[in-house]
Amino acid sequence: MAYRITADDCIACGACEGGCPVSCITEKEDGKRVIDESACIDCGACADACPVSCIHQA
Template identity: 55%
Template structure:
């Protein structure tokens, strides 16, 4: 499993991107952020800094 970002809730603040040690988080063409599940190591650093709690663990 990996974390994912609820795009409709993302405010595009960018707080999560520098917290990912694997570089799995990137800005999309829509101006919000997404997580590459193949790179995500589930360390949860991004979850801790998200001000709107839009990052969740995939089931």
């Protein structure tokens, strides 16, 4: 089960992107991040790195 970012709660800080060991998080045009669920390895590092807890398992 992959992780997802709740876009409304994302503050576009990029902490999750830096915490991802497989680089499956990218920045959208608005600065917020999105997770490529097909590349996500379900490690939870992004959720641990997020300061606003907007990342959850799908």
